[in-house]
Amino acid sequence: MHKNTLTIKGLLGILLIFLFASCENDQPLPILGEKEVIDGVEVAHSIPDFSFLNQDSIVVTNEDLNSGIYVADFFFTHCPSICPLVTKEMLRIHDEFKNENVKLVSFTMDPKRDTPAQLKNYSSKLEVEAPKWHFLTGDKDKLHDIATDYFSVVIEDGDAPGGFNHTGKLLLIDKNRHIRAFCEGTDSEDVDDFILDIKKLLAENEE
Amino acid sequence: MRNSILLILVSITFIYCQNNIYAQGERLYQTYCSNCHGLDGNGLKNLYPPLNNSDYLKENNEKFACIILNGLEEEIVVNGKKYMMPMEGFKNLTDVDITNIINYVNSAWDNKLPETSIQEVKKNLESCN
Secondary structure, three states: OOHHHHHHHHHHHHHHHHHHHHHEEEEEHHHHHHHOEEEEEEOOOOOOOEEEEEOOEEEHHHHHHHHOEEEEEEEEOOOOOOOOHHHHHHHHHHHHOOOOOOEEEEEEEOOOOOOOOHHHHHHHHHHOOOOEHHHHHHHHHHHHHHHOOOOOOOOOOOOOOHEEEEOOOEEEOOOOOOOOEEEOOOOOHHHHHHHHHHHHHHHHHHH | HHHHHHHHHHHHHHHHHOOOHHHHHHHHHHHHHHHHHOOOOOOOOOOOOOOOHHHHHHHHHHHHHHHHHHEOOEEEEOEEEEEEOEEEEOOOOOOHHHHHHHHHHHHHHOOOOOOHHHHHHHHHOOOOO
């Protein structure tokens, strides 16, 4: 009798865990970042206005990206360390969502060397084009500042490979400028989960 | 029975060691080269050239040591495709490290390029030091 009760309790426990897991799955992606209090009202973190040039020397602002969702990363073309790995994963996302309303945006942290012409060269070697995948350049301080808004760290450091210390995160941004998911762009398995998050956000937009 | 088990164990170890003769080179490759050239040696699109089945590497194997040490700025043609992303050199690598990397790459994946020696690498490095 006692044993039976234990078994039933155990089964119920397992059932609960399953229910909880499936319930978790149906939750929309969270809005990430520190909330700010403006005029006594809590405001969720969002990407501020920006204006940079892409590889075709066309001005790209936040407005140009908010018709759908986009994935952002920070890189530079001379980067000998983690950027090629991150770019490879960005390319995987590009190919996976070729026909969906998902854009990709790569901000350079090295605008001195990454002119629009250099970015054009890089993107055509990668066989990708704007407006599906923008490579953005502009004022260095503005680029480094906006990295913070994308939870990314860029530090100029002559001793670092290529001249910059930086993180290799991929960020998922929704139509309302909110960051909804991120992953490590150097970790293929983490990117697998991130791709599922992108699908989830796409589904949310279709509702 | 016991002898045959021993024989199998020795064979397995032998085969395992045969496959890992350039383990040191493989480790260095994963640290310094694979981010761009890939763990599979196939490079990335038209940005980073392949090292696997590369006609450039086959025809310029004597330049391999200098390229690892000093990098490469000039445009090169690999298997009919132009590549022009500059490669940074790795000045911190020793002659032994460079020899190990060359021997790993020359025999990795589909490559069947000749083995090199530290003497040969030192000689090749004289042309660019």
